[in-house]
Amino acid sequence: xxxxxxxxxxxxxxxxxxxxxxxxxxxxxxxxxxxxxxxxxxxxxxxxxxxxxxxxxxxxxxxxxxxxxxxxxxxxxxxxxxxxxxxxxxxxxxxxxxxxxxxxxxxxxxxxxxxxxxxxxxxxxxxxxxxxxxxxxxxxxxxxxxxxxxxxxxxxxxxxxxxxxxxxxxxxxxxxxxxxxxxxxxxxxxxxxxxxxxxxxxxxxxxxxxxxxxxxxxxxxxxxxx
Amino acid sequence: xxxxxxxxxxxxxxxxxxxxxxxxxxxxxxxxxxxxxxxxxxxxxxxxxxxxxxxxxxxxxxxxxxxxxxxxxxxxxxxxxxxxxxxxxxxxxxxxxxxxxxxxxxxxxxxxxxxxxxxxxxxxxxxxxxxxxxxxxxxxxxxxxxxxxxxxxxxxxxxxxxxxxxxxxxxxxxxxxxxxxxxxxxxxxxxxxxxxxxxxxxxxxxxxxxxxxxxxxxxxxxxxxx
DNA sequence: GTATGTGAATAGATTCACAGCT
DNA sequence: AGCTGTGAATCTATTCACATAC
Numbered sequence: 235x236x237x238x239x240x241x242x243x244x245x246x247x248x249x250x251x252x253x254x255x256x257x258x259x260x261x262x263x264x265x266x267x268x269x270x271x272x273x274x275x276x277x278x279x280x281x282x283x284x285x286x287x288x289x290x291x292x293x294x295x296x297x298x299x300x301x302x303x304x305x306x307x308x309x310x311x312x313x314x315x316x317x318x319x320x321x322x323x324x325x326x327x328x329x330x331x332x333x334x335x336x337x338x339x340x341x342x343x344x345x346x347x348x349x350x351x352x353x354x355x356x357x358x359x360x361x362x363x364x365x366x367x368x369x370x371x372x373x374x375x376x377x378x379x380x381x382x383x384x385x386x387x388x389x390x391x392x393x394x395x396x397x398x399x400x401x402x403x404x405x406x407x408x409x410x411x412x413x414x415x416x417x418x419x420x421x422x423x424x425x426x427x428x429x430x431x432x433x434x435x436x437x438x439x440x441x442x443x444x445x446x447x448x449x450x451x452x453x454x455x456x457x458x459x460x
Numbered sequence: 461x462x463x464x465x466x467x468x469x470x471x472x473x474x475x476x477x478x479x480x481x482x483x484x485x486x487x488x489x490x491x492x493x494x495x496x497x498x499x500x501x502x503x504x505x506x507x508x509x510x511x512x513x514x515x516x517x518x519x520x521x522x523x524x525x526x527x528x529x530x531x532x533x534x535x536x537x538x539x540x541x542x543x544x545x546x547x548x549x550x551x552x553x554x555x556x557x558x559x560x561x562x563x564x565x566x567x568x569x570x571x572x573x574x575x576x577x578x579x580x581x582x583x584x585x586x587x588x589x590x591x592x593x594x595x596x597x598x599x600x601x602x603x604x605x606x607x608x609x610x611x612x613x614x615x616x617x618x619x620x621x622x623x624x625x626x627x628x629x630x631x632x633x634x635x636x637x638x639x640x641x642x643x644x645x646x647x648x649x650x651x652x653x654x655x656x657x658x659x660x661x662x663x664x665x666x667x668x669x670x671x672x673x674x675x676x677x678x679x680x681x682x683x684x685x686x
Numbered sequence: 687g688t689a690t691g692t693g694a695a696t697a698g699a700t701t702c703a704c705a706g707c708t
Numbered sequence: 709a710g711c712t713g714t715g716a717a718t719c720t721a722t723t724c725a726c727a728t729a730c
Binding site for chain 3: 251252285288289292302
């Protein structure tokens with residue numbers, strides 16, 4: 235409260251729940267910036283993100299993003315701060331393992347490139363798929379993964395294989411030096427402690443919806459969950 | 461009748477965090493059942509699901525699933541109980557709005573059918589796409605959504621449109637009577653209180669990974685997050 | 687001996703409510 | 709007046725530890 239001590243970028247731990255909301259704030263802020271809006275209040279940002287305003291303020295207090303009392307937050311400033319925290323501002327090239335239906339769709343998804351996650355390359359274990367051109371990129375064999383990562387500086391791996399092949403795919407990625415993995419395969423995978431895995435499971439999401447639906451139709455006084 | 465509080469299926473509220481883990485347990489249990497395993501301990505199931513064993517026990521205590529002390533849980537029984545809680549055992553047909561890259565991939569994803577979520581139909585706002593056959597189904601125009609839902613008994617909607625079209629797509633789904641929606645568009649959507657929306661946002665997931673990666677490389681004493 | 691079931695303890699996240707700045 | 713920033717209160721979730729049952 236007297237001296238502005240240790241102020242290194244990203245040195246304080248930001249709660250996971252906050253980190254998960256930052257991308258949503260960022261999206262809303264980019265829309266505002268596009269529309270020429272220069273300041274936004276916590277209430278305004280809360281509406282865009284679908285959360286509570288006090289939550290927004292507390293979240294932003296973890297960053298080095300301060301607002302002006304009586305006015306609000308400067309949109310451009312928030313965009314910079316959040317972008318910095320989420321990946322340091324540099325693009326993170328992505329390698330995709332598994333070029334089935336989902337892998338192909340992901341490789342063509344332009345939201346990745348726009349969000350700073352260009353596709354560095356595609357690999358597949360199936361020789362019938364290797365060599366084919368998908369979304370402008372030639373699919374390479376799995377044993378070239380390490381060199382692909384080295385060449386392109388890829389930092390993120392996406393697993394889009396069948397469940398049975400997911401653990402092996404993760405092993406290849408880790409061996410190639412990748413430490414951030416997004417796993418679309420419906421399978422819990424084991425990784426060393428220094429590797430970060432996030433699971434995106436479509437069937438699981440549907441089943442969670444199924445629970446609430448089932449409850450709504452059989453139970454009585456239930457409350458909708460977001 | 462004056463019968464006391466008997467166990468109506470799904471009458472107690474199950475914590476959200478537990479609901480989100482049940483599909484993961486179910487997957488592991490189905491694997492065990494396939495392998496002919498008949499009982500499993502909370503420790504065994506915890507390993508399969510990647511969580512703490514006490515957590516498994518507490519989660520299962522919310523269901524009507526009891527184990528045998530000194531032995532464990534009966535795999536077949538758990539499968540039935542969890543399946544029942546997650547959607548009542550009946551299949552929930554799914555309509556997909558938006559037949560771009562992602563919509564096509566989802567419509568071909570066999571995990572849905574296997575998990576009790578058959579594709580009831582596809583719709584798209586683009587006349588150039590309407591009428592084309594995707595994954596064995598003819599794409600229908602958005603204004604046929606209500607009749608499609610009525611015909612097929614679809615209970616779940618998947619939004620796979622661009623962000624700008626997501627709110628409108630959700631509006632159509634709600635108007636057609638759908639009350640469970642899985643939104644793949646990177647956009648916060650507003651829905652009436654009786655409608656349940658879950659967001660699956662690929663760019664957001666990558667950005668969360670980006671935060672941890674950035675922290676690992678710039679910060680020092682950090683701990684890996686699951 | 688082994689494994690469940692659960693109260694108690696701990697940790698984490700959200701929301702409230704208001705002091706303090708512009 | 710309006711809006712941020714944050715301690716305190718509340719709610720939710722996880723983990724521990726052990727009595728209880730097989």
